[in-house]
Amino acid sequence: MNETMTMAPAASAGRRPAPGASPNEAVTLAEHIVEVISDSGEGAQRCGQSLGVIAAKMGNGIWTTEIIPAEIQPPARSVAGASGIRIRMGSGKVTNGGDETDLVVAFNEQALLGRVHAGELKAGCTILLESMWRGHRDPKIVASYVETVELLHKGGFRVYEVPLEDACSKLVADSRRGKNMFVLGILCSIYSLDLDLARDQIAVTFGKKDAKVITVSQGLLDAGHAWAETNLDFKYRIPVVPVTEPLIVVNGNTALGLGVLASGMDICAMYPITPATSTSHYLSECFERIGGLVHQAEDEIAACAFAVGASYAGKCAVTITSGPGYSLKQEVIGLAIMAEIPLVVINVQRGGPSTGQPTKAEQSDLLASCFGSHGDAPKVVMAVSGIEDCFYAVITARKIAEIFNTVVVLLSDANLATAQQPFPRPQFTEDWLAPPVDQTPVPAGALPYDWDSITGIARRFVPGQPGGMHTLTGLAHDRASHVAYDPTTNEEGLRNRSLKLAALQKTLKTPSVFGDPEGDLLIVGWGSTRGAIEEAVARARVDGLKVSSLHLTFLQPMASGIREILHRFKRVMTIEMNWSDRSEDELIDEDNRRYSALALMLRSRFLVDIDCWSEARGQPIKPATICRVIREKLSS
Amino acid sequence: MTMPVTQCLLKLHEDHHNLEDYQGGVPRWCSGCGDNAILAAVQRLCRDEDLSPERTVFVSGIGCSSRFPHYMKTYGFHGIHGRAFPVAEGIKMARPDLTVFVNTGDGDCCSIGAGHWIHAIRYNMNMTVMLHDNHVYGLTKKQASPTSPIGFKSNTTPRGSYLNALNPLTVTLGVQNVSFVAQAVDWVPEVLYDIISAAYHHRGFSFVRIIQRCPEFLPKMFESWLADPQKTLLLTHANGLTLTPELSRTYKNQLAHDPSNIDRAREIASGEDPIPVGILYRNPEVPCYEDVRHAGQMRTPEHIRVGLEAELDRFTVWPKNAEPAQRAV
Structure with missing residues (x-):
């Protein structure tokens, strides 16, 4: 269940069709990362979500990540306004968004530039770009478009200009609302996805709307698919593991x-x-x-x-x-x-x-x-x-x-x-489910805070329970819920509320180590970084590095056994998406360095010299970045 | 199921409650504090209405007034400063079967909790609210409150307070969905009782501002009102207060006011001298939020399972040819 597929990035050269290759011969890939980028409101996210579901239905692993501009209505055709979605498709289970993008469909060149500048596109990445801007009545837009396409060519990107507007305006009145389904058709062709599944998915997606919307969208899908079959000289196939059990696809x-x-x-x-x-x-x-x-x-x-x-x-x-x-x-x-x-x-x-x-x-x-x-x-x-x-x-x-x-x-x-x-x-x-509300009479003499001497847990009295009447208070209180300021009672309350965490802690299972139980480096993480950390660790292990990882679900209290795990590694570091002081800053030294949150907690609890590496760039940490950090740590 | 008459009588006797059934700890308020009068009226109301102590909850915030639940022998929730309303709303929404009272003070309600107060009026949940308004922070030892009169010298306003007092009645009457507003004074206990009782019987957010004395920090504030009954304006109406002949003889300054007239209620509410006492506004037609939201529905595990499965269906990717025929898309 926790095994993550190793997804070594395929060499980009291997993905290019050999010159003169038949467009029908699909190149097999272990995985691919696709982006659909547009201005807000052009439906890129719906297109990408549908693509993800279709791929999942066929049996691919997927991870979709939305690309959201900070503003509600950023100006159209702006670098800051890039809105869209990224879909990572793989042969096995995909546990995170992965590294840079392999193929991007962009509705305008400015939004695309936003992604180029952010360093999100892989070198040599395939770009499908809406070509309508080349014939725009505003010469400034034409110039910007032509210049960008040239730059992209020079930058080694493989650019295909696609007449989305032309093709879609033949099928729908408002092509701005239809392009996304045309693009879905293109992507189904490129990734050799089942067109019938795509048609079904459109029916589900637009199920609430009238049948006409579904028919028109399916028409756009077919047209996009046909366009790609005729005009593109490459095709991919990501082998699937057929789905054998029902899956839930949600964010x-x-x-x-x-x-x-x-x-x-x-x-x-x-x-x-x-x-x-x-x-x-x-x-x-x-x-x-x-x-x-x-x-x-x-x-x-x-x-x-x-x-x-x-x-x-x-x-x-x-x-x-x-x-x-x-x-x-x-x-x-x-x-x-x-x-x-x-x-x-x-x-x-x-x-x-x-x-x-x-x-x-x-x-x-x-x-x-x-x-x-x-x-x-x-x-x-x-x-x-x-x-x-x-x-x-x-x-x-x-x-x-x-x-x-x-x-x-x-x-x-x-x-x-x-x-x-x-x-x-x-x-x-x-x-x-929660048990029904307890309305049974409270036994005579029972107190609302009858703390158990070992666990600190007390049975709670709920309004409606005869005999349980008491006034709950945020003031220090005794077992009868009476306000009490005497030192002994105050400490009794503190003790019991604290003991409950210990009681829970005794029930927690030691989290399992990903990789070998001992080695040169242990990466500790928490939260959404799990997939990226484990993928990076798996890649590094393929390269022979003795690195493992530990991921914590319970941060407070922490399960038993963690201390022993930490001691089985020569070095331990956390990887987190937050701020920690960088040692290259002149003023930072061991006496003043502020550590990442989990590192701080682990250091204080286990008295282990745990390092941390963190970034707070607002986006998922990429497995490749973690690989680099692992290598640097092991060679330092 | 039948029950012999004697057993019925025994059960009636058991179920019937006396004043002692509602009396909790000995109040620790100062002697002469208006809170004592409110407590006495409320305990009497509970007895007269024969409220079941286990199905009654008094919710309060922080301040002298908010010690109130500790002196009741019902369920009580003495929470944090300013947040009595949202706590009470959560209780009522989860358990509309419970009778909910809120005791709050002029600092708790009109200052730190003012945002919640406005919205509590909008929600119009069925609860009885007593604003214990003594015009001063008592528990923290004499600081000016939003209802302190301008010029009031306190520990934070040694040269006199700077702002005009906030009028809780006009504020409440200005909010959409207001359904019950009354004013009482602690020194006319019979009327205090009648007003709290009317508030209890109103279905909705019943707001009673109770002007009360603080003998410790504002000892002379209401001296002239106590000395001169003419300075208290009693609002009477067939749908409002009806006075006993004894009261009528003492408090001759009376005004017939129909509580359904909100414009008139706002006018009367802005008067400060004489102090209007009575029911200013009542509208039983305003819907209660808990009714609008269908609170307190019975939920069985089967009900939840069916609902959850339907939701899971919406997001399920089925293996090829394994999709169930009967599936709601």
């Missing part, structure tokens, strides 16, 4: 939403914030059909307090947010911990601090999650590392919250939010 935020449905929670209280909100969009659409509801509160604090109120009343609730919203919730989170009310908080991390980079990913809320909220406020912190994980982790989080009557923070990030990766369709079990 991380939808998977979180499905997880909320499956966890039996009734209420999601939220306030709009990027990039978390699409989970709430999804839930708003379907939650009420199964008797749940999404409450859009007046602010983040209210959303959290509303969830706490619902949980207190017996129905464990979830609140979903991103960085700034998480900061605002901290006081209420502290209340839930103090009063021992179960609560699930999902934080889809983005770039920070402050408003930071709302649409970009970062892993910089770990310390705020573990140690945020004033006072000693022990809480459980988990991080999801893949799309399937997003689904199951919510169920686990709800269970832990209710068993231990505490707060569980679930960290995802902007990468997983929009990334798609198929996973086996979950088999529902009633164990996932």
Whole structure:
């Protein structure tokens, strides 16, 4: 299950058809990365998502990553406005977005340049570029287009000019809304994908609209396919492993939403914030059909307090947010911990601090999650590392919250939010659901905080339970929930709330090491970097390097056995998407270097000299980058 | 199922509640504090309405007023400063079967929690709200609150407070979806009881501002009102307060006011001297958010399973020829 296919990048020369080769002879590839780039609103993402689903249906592994401009309506034909999607298709399971792009379809040359400048395209990458700009009435646009095409040729890119506008305007009135399906047809031809599956996928995608839209879109698909068959001199095939079990294809935020449905929670209280909100969009659409509801509160604090109120009343609730919203919730989170009310908080991390980079990913809320909220406020912190994980982790989080009557923070990030990766369709079990609200009478003499002397866990009394009446308080309190300021009682409360983490910790399994159990270097990671780290480790191991990796789901508490794992490697370093001081900066030395979050936590807990490497570029770390870091570390 | 008459009577007796059934710990408020009068009225209301203590929740924030739940023998939620409303809303949404009261103060409601207050009015969830308005921060020892009169000398305004006082009644009456607004004063306990009772019986967000004395930090604030009953304007109406003859003899300054008239209610609400006391506005037609959202539905595991499977169907890629025939696209 955790085995990642090694995907050594094929030499680009091998992908070019031999001169004079028949266009029908497809070149076999282990994997390929495709991008569709356009201005916002031209449907590139729908095209790419459909391509991903079709490839997945045929049996390819896929990982899709959305390319989102920061502005809602960036100017048309601008370098900053590149909007689109990247699809990595492979023969086996694909666990991350991979390295640079092999083939890109661009609707205008400016958006394309945005990707070239960002260094996202592989040397010699194949470019299919909309050619309508060559004949544009504005001479400036024509000049820009011609100049760019020349530059691209000079830069060694393989450019094909495609008359998308011409071809589509023959089929639809508004070609701006149809090009994406024409492009889908082209891509189906290039990657030898089943056209019938593509037609079916269009029917599913536009199922809510009228039949005419479906027919027109299928016509565009066929036309694009036919165009490519006639006009392109290359074709690829990525061998498939036929699908034998039903798979779910969703992005991380939808998977979180499905997880909320499956966890039996009734209420999601939220306030709009990027990039978390699409989970709430999804839930708003379907939650009420199964008797749940999404409450859009007046602010983040209210959303959290509303969830706490619902949980207190017996129905464990979830609140979903991103960085700034998480900061605002901290006081209420502290209340839930103090009063021992179960609560699930999902934080889809983005770039920070402050408003930071709302649409970009970062892993910089770990310390705020573990140690945020004033006072000693022990809480459980988990991080999801893949799309399937997003689904199951919510169920686990709800269970832990209710068993231990505490707060569980679930960290995802902007990468997983929009990334798609198929996973086996979950088999529902009633164990996932919350038990019914306990309304049985409380035994005489029982106290609302009757902490167990070993685990610190106390049975919670819920309104409606006869004999359980008490006033819950955020003030220091004794077992009877009476306000108590005496030193002994204060320490008793602190002790028991802290002990609950230890009790949970005793149940956690030691995470497994990817690669050999000992060696020269151990990479430790958490969250969305898992796929990239493991792929890089696999590549490095093929090259004979003695490197392994460890990925943590539970960041607080941490499972037993990690210490032993760390000691079996000569060197240990974390790889994270956040800031850590760079030793090349003149002022930075061992006395002042600020480490990445997980490195800091591991160093303080295990007293191991753990290094870190991090970047905070707002996008997924590429496996090739991690390979380079591994080599540098091992040769230093 | 039948039950012998004697058992019925026994059960009736068991289920019936006395005042002591609602009396929690001994209040730690200062003697002469208006909170005591509110507590007495509420405990009486609980007894008179025979509220089941286990199905009743008092929610509060932070401040002198917010100690209130500790002195009730029901369920209570003494949360954090300013956030009583969203907590109460979450409780009501999860469990519409519970009776929810909110006790909040002028700092808690009108300052740190003001945003929630505005939206709580909009949600119009069925709860009874008591704004304990003593015009000063008491628990933190005498700082000016939003309802402190201009010129009030406090620890943070030693040369007198700078701003005009906020009027919680006009604010509440200005928000869309307002459904019940009343004002009471702690020194006329009979009327205080009647108003809280009317608020309890209104289905929706029943907002009662209770002007109360703080003998510790604003001891003389309401002296002239206590000395002169003419300075209290009692609002009467067949659909509002009806006064006993005794009260009518003392409080002769009365005004007939129909609580369905919001324009008139806003006018009366802006008066500060005499203090209007009574039901300013009541509209039973405003929908409650928990009803609009169909809160409290019964959910069975089977119900959830069917819903989840339907959702999973939407995103499933089936192996070739393995797609179930009956699938909702």
